[in-house]
Amino acid sequence: xxxxxxxxxxxxxxxxxxxxxxxxxxLAIDWFPPAASKQAGxxxxxxxxxxxxxxxxxxxxTVVVLFSVREFxxxxxxxxxxxAPIHGNTRLEVIWTTIPxxxxxxxxxxxxxxxxxxxxxxxxxxTEMRVKVTGQQFAWEFExxxxxxxxxxxxxxxxxxxxxxxxDIVAKDVLHDFWVPAWRMKxxxxxxxxxxxxxxxxxxxxxxxVCAELCGLGHAFMRATAxxxxxxxxxxxxxxxxxxxxxxASSGGGSTTATKPDGKKLFASTELACSSCHTLADAKATGTxxxxxxxxxxxxxxxxxxxxxxxxxxxxxxxxxxxxxPQDFAKRLxxxxxTALATYLKTVTAK
Amino acid sequence: MPEIVRRPGLARGxxxxxxxxxxxxxxxxLTRALYHLDTIDGDSIARIAMLAAPFFFxxxxxxxxxxxxxxxxxPTLPEDHSAxxxxxxxxxxxxxxxxxxxxxxYTVHSFVFLFIGGLMAxxxxxxxxxxxxxxxxxxxxxxxxSVHASLLIFLxxxxxxxxxxxxxxxxxxxxxxxxxxxxxxxxxxxxxxxxVMMLGSFFAPGGSFSSGWTAYAPLSTSAPLGQDMFxxxxxxxxxSSIATALNFLVTIITMRAPGMSFFRMPLLxxxxxxxxxLVVIATPFIAASQFFVLLDRGLGFRFFDPGExxxxxxYQHVFWFYxxxxxxxxxxxxxxxxxxxxxxxxxxxxxxxxxxxxxLLAIVVLGFTVWAHHMFVSxxxxxxxxxxxxxxxIIAVPTGIKIFSWLxxxxxxxxxxxxxxxxxxxxxxxxxxxxxxxVILAMxxxxxxxxxxxxxxxxxxxxxxxxxxFTIFAGVYYWFPKMTGRMFDEGLGKLHFWTTFIFFNATFxxxxxxxxxxxPRRVADYSEQFAGWNLAISISxxxxxxxxxxxxxxxxxxxxxxxxxPSNPWRALTIEWQVSSPPPVFNFDSxxxxxxxPYEYGVPGxxxxxxxxxxxxxxxxxxxxxxxxx
Numbered sequence: 003x004x005x006x007x008x009x010x011x012x013x014x015x016x017x018x019x020x021x022x023x024x025x026x027x028x029l030a031i032d033w034f035p036p037a038a039s040k041q042a043g044x045x046x047x048x049x050x051x052x053x054x055x056x057x058x059x060x061x062x063x064t065v066v067v068l069f070s071v072r073e074f075x076x077x078x079x080x081x082x083x084x085x086a087p088i089h090g091n092t093r094l095e096v097i098w099t100t101i102p103x104x105x106x107x108x109x110x111x112x113x114x115x116x117x118x119x120x121x122x123x124x125x126x127x128x129t130e131m132r133v134k135v136t137g138q139q140f141a142w143e144f145e146x147x148x149x150x151x152x153x154x155x156x157x158x159x160x161x162x163x164x165x166x167x168x169x170d171i172v173a174k175d176v177l178h179d180f181w182v183p184a185w186r187m188k189x190x191x192x193x194x195x196x197x198x199x200x201x202x203x204x205x206x207x208x209x210x211x212v213c214a215e216l217c218g219l220g221h222a223f224m225r226a227t228a229x230x231x232x233x234x235x236x237x238x239x240x241x242x243x244x245x246x247x248x249x250x251a252s253s254g255g256g257s258t259t260a261t262k263p264d265g266k267k268l269f270a271s272t273e274l275a276c277s278s279c280h281t282l283a284d285a286k287a288t289g290t291x292x293x294x295x296x297x298x299x300x301x302x303x304x305x306x307x308x309x310x311x312x313x314x315x316x317x318x319x320x321x322x323x324x325x326x327x328p329q330d331f332a333k334r335l336x337x338x339x340x341t342a343l344a345t346y347l348k349t350v351t352a353k
Numbered sequence: 354m355p356e357i358v359r360r361p362g363l364a365r366g367x368x369x370x371x372x373x374x375x376x377x378x379x380x381x382x383l384t385r386a387l388y389h390l391d392t393i394d395g396d397s398i399a400r401i402a403m404l405a406a407p408f409f410f411x412x413x414x415x416x417x418x419x420x421x422x423x424x425x426x427x428p429t430l431p432e433d434h435s436a437x438x439x440x441x442x443x444x445x446x447x448x449x450x451x452x453x454x455x456x457x458x459y460t461v462h463s464f465v466f467l468f469i470g471g472l473m474a475x476x477x478x479x480x481x482x483x484x485x486x487x488x489x490x491x492x493x494x495x496x497x498x499s500v501h502a503s504l505l506i507f508l509x510x511x512x513x514x515x516x517x518x519x520x521x522x523x524x525x526x527x528x529x530x531x532x533x534x535x536x537x538x539x540x541x542x543x544x545x546x547x548x549v550m551m552l553g554s555f556f557a558p559g560g561s562f563s564s565g566w567t568a569y570a571p572l573s574t575s576a577p578l579g580q581d582m583f584x585x586x587x588x589x590x591x592x593s594s595i596a597t598a599l600n601f602l603v604t605i606i607t608m609r610a611p612g613m614s615f616f617r618m619p620l621l622x623x624x625x626x627x628x629x630x631l632v633v634i635a636t637p638f639i640a641a642s643q644f645f646v647l648l649d650r651g652l653g654f655r656f657f658d659p660g661e662x663x664x665x666x667x668y669q670h671v672f673w674f675y676x677x678x679x680x681x682x683x684x685x686x687x688x689x690x691x692x693x694x695x696x697x698x699x700x701x702x703x704x705x706x707x708x709x710x711x712x713l714l715a716i717v718v719l720g721f722t723v724w725a726h727h728m729f730v731s732x733x734x735x736x737x738x739x740x741x742x743x744x745x746x747i748i749a750v751p752t753g754i755k756i757f758s759w760l761x762x763x764x765x766x767x768x769x770x771x772x773x774x775x776x777x778x779x780x781x782x783x784x785x786x787x788x789x790x791x792v793i794l795a796m797x798x799x800x801x802x803x804x805x806x807x808x809x810x811x812x813x814x815x816x817x818x819x820x821x822x823f824t825i826f827a828g829v830y831y832w833f834p835k836m837t838g839r840m841f842d843e844g845l846g847k848l849h850f851w852t853t854f855i856f857f858n859a860t861f862x863x864x865x866x867x868x869x870x871x872x873p874r875r876v877a878d879y880s881e882q883f884a885g886w887n888l889a890i891s892i893s894x895x896x897x898x899x900x901x902x903x904x905x906x907x908x909x910x911x912x913x914x915x916x917x918x919p920s921n922p923w924r925a926l927t928i929e930w931q932v933s934s935p936p937p938v939f940n941f942d943s944x945x946x947x948x949x950x951p952y953e954y955g956v957p958g959x960x961x962x963x964x965x966x967x968x969x970x971x972x973x974x975x976x977x978x979x980x981x982x983x
Contacts, residue, residue, distance in 0.1 A: 035870055059789060060782070064782050066760045066764070071763075074766050084767065084955035085700040088704065089705075094757075102749060113798060113799075114797075176575070177569055177571070177665065183802070188730050188801055190730055191732075192731070195665075210871075214730075216495070216569070219495065220491065222877050222878040223878070
């Protein structure tokens with residue numbers, strides 16, 4: 003029995019040391035992407051607390067297994083012997099039911115408080131900015147409602163630093179998930195309903211937007227960039243977009259207006275979202291999901307370009323896959339718009 | 354007609370399968386003609402054939418013969434038990450009502466799918482070894498991870514546990530067979546249908562199903578034909594699972610040997626009792642979810658079309674109402690296996706036996722109250738998240754009771770480190786990690802960030818590989834002598850354990866990190882920052898794949914030429930070890946009487962079961978179940 007006590011003490015020492023080392027390592031690991039929102043702080047702290055609690059539990063199990071094997075492994079001569087016929091111990095069982103229950107209860111309360119904290123609306127609701135986010139295979143679209151009922155559309159996200167932003171998220175076709183890892187928050191874009199979350203950006207810079215819900219063949223490429231600007235830069239950007247979109251609005255709409263469709267504006271339009279996947283110098287587009295149009299269309303005929311848009315799977319540029327580019331442009335564009343877009347592409351890519 | 358086509362069996366099954374396809378062709382064309390649609394429609398014919406032709410195949414195979422004879426008023430074939438036992442390998446390829454033959458059919462069949470599913474994982478890791486496109490395109494990649502998960506869940510983990518239990522559970526409770534032997538045979542033969550369908554989807558026009566094993570609508574309702582092979586395949590696997598669970602429940606409740614009270618049952622029996630409860634209650638829900646999808650796809654219903662009043666989130670609720678309990682369906686039988694092995698290899702009674710049984714039942718009940726923790730970021734009504742977080746976290750308590758009781762079982766035992774014990778101890782540590790990441794995932798704020806990332810991939814593999822598969826390996830090694838009558842090679846077994854343990858961790862541990870760092874799951878391509886870890890993971894995964902070849906070689910060569918196994922190589926007390934290895938065709942020459950608990954190691958003079966000397970010479974008819982007399 004005295005030997006057993008010594009073993010328990012040894013286990014305690016080893017367990018405490020191993021837990022301390024384990025926690026130190028777990029906390030030293032740089033787990034997260036940069037924390038760029040107010041919400042990131044409490045989440046990252048909760049994560050650290052969970053690690054600090056988890057490590058000793060794992061150490062406990064491992065140490066007991068290893069010490070049991072060391073202490074009670076069959077020695078020569080014990081081949082036919084049995085262990086001590088212990089059937090249970092009520093006190094122990096109460097302890098290892100109660101302690102985990104208490105830990106779990108505290109964690110749940112703590113997690114609830116963090117949840118309330120990260121979802122809390124700003125004290126003055128009118129200071130909050132709203133952005134409508136639309137997911138479709140395989141691009142994002144962002145809309146900024148403006149005074150007077152106008153909206154400004156963009157296929158990259160721009161938000162001002164320090165302002166609470168509430169996203170209203172919808173999907174056009176299948177499920178998507180709007181996730182900016184640097185902000186820690188995500189939620190599905192669900193066809194038929196609008197989902198929401200809010201964040202307050204705390205760091206200037208550019209952060210990837212990732213679609214986190216499997217949405218089809220192009221899922222891995224459904225990326226965009228979130229640009230966090232200073233409030234004054236953001237206002238300037240909004241003003242520029244406002245000016246640009248008001249001209250688009252008057253000339254857009256294809257067949258409904260008398261004006262001839264403009265290929266350049268069609269390319270830049272957020273409905274088609276060409277630039278979210280393609281690079282095209284003339285339109286300052288830098289997408290890399292699909293082929294670089296400046297290169298692959300350099301020697302293409304007008305008919306080829308029309309076919310590339312209307313039935314993208316007919317011919318695939320080397321190194322790219324069929325099935326990623328949406329196949330419904332023939333339906334979404336009028337023949338005149340298709341011709342205008344193809345003519346524009348031919349003109350700007352011709353060498 | 355040649356004899357082989359008239360006799361029940363695979364050949365006749367094949368002929369009838371063709372007849373079933375012709376029938377489906379006729380039904381489709383006739384119906385479409387009546388509705389003035391294009392008469393011939395490939396998708397329609399394929400869907401009807403997938404539903405109907407398997408039943409033609411099963412009838413040809415002879416799965417329904419007895420019931421057909423009985424229903425049509427013909428004299429039923431007298432049960433002469435000629436179908437019991439297996440005399441050559443060919444006997445495993447026909448309808449057989451012997452639970453031991455069915456157990457081996459199940460187990461071997463499941464392992465075939467482990468290797469196929471594992472190979473798919475190797476291909477995925479090859480694609481993921483570097484950013485950009487390596488070997489497969491996006492369509493194939495999405496197909497690979499979808500089929501990988503579907504096969505390993507529905508054709509490996511769930512049925513392999515049913516297979517092991519099929520073999521040992523009737524022996525453990527002192528029953529001559531399962532309660533419904535013909536249903537048992539039918540349950541097994543439903544599985545190859547599901548397996549062939551899911552694998553065959555790779556040859557479907559438009560490629561295999563590629564919306565994940567979760568098959569979320571509306572991606573699944575708008576996918577090409579391959580999706581139906583999941584939608585319908587799951588129905589067959591699910592029906593198999595439900596039939597087996599009913600069989601286990603009735604067997605456990607009604608066929609225990611005299612003296613085998615519920616609290617004298619081995620914990621493996623308790624575990625399968627709990628699992629079967631989960632299966633019969635939960636599995637109809639996944640059947641429903643997939644029928645909704647099938648109706649949307651095939652007949653233009655609008656369950657999941659929001660434009661027509663459909664509700665996309667409803668799919669997820671119905672799906673997870675099965676698929677969360679399914680996690681316990683894939684874990685509880687493993688808990689049972691671990692209890693058997695720890696008690697006999699540590700030579701000690703299970704610590705807190707009653708609490709072990711009650712915690713199983715607690716998990717069954719709680720398992721039905723947590724499904725929406727898979728949906729914290731789904732956009733469902735937000736208030737439901739907190740109650741689901743609370744129930745999810747509470748499950749850690751009964752699970753913790755089990756872990757701590759197993760640890761206490763080791764303490765002051767005499768530990769024999771044979772291969773099954775190594776896997777059991779490996780399970781204890783690895784499953785703890787999976788459980789801890791589960792508690793972390795229950796915490797909503799963290800879950801919001803790590804949902805749909807590689808952290809999830811890491812978590813489920815710690816639970817299903819480090820958890821379930823370790824218990825499966827442990828169980829297969831442990832009962833291999835009983836099932837085959839041969840001993841496996843202990844050295845190769847240990848090598849298998851250590852290679853698996855090391856490369857399992859090298860493969861899956863780093864996934865926690867890249868997931869939190871921001872790598873989403875289910876992508877064939879990823880950003881440059883994750884390249885280093887992914888290459889390391891891929892290389893480890895290939896070694897992990899290779900390690901299973903050691904297991905394969907050990908099993909095949911030991912089964913063919915291993916040393917003869919004694920009846921009780923582990924000196925265990927449970928009843929299956931008190932009969933020869935392999936057991937006699939009818940299990941017991943005389944039924945055992947249970948006189949004590951199953952784990953009374955170290956208790957002087959304690960006995961679990963005694964065999965009465967038979968009153969009369971035993972013949973096949975006198976030792977067979979009396980139910981057969983109709």
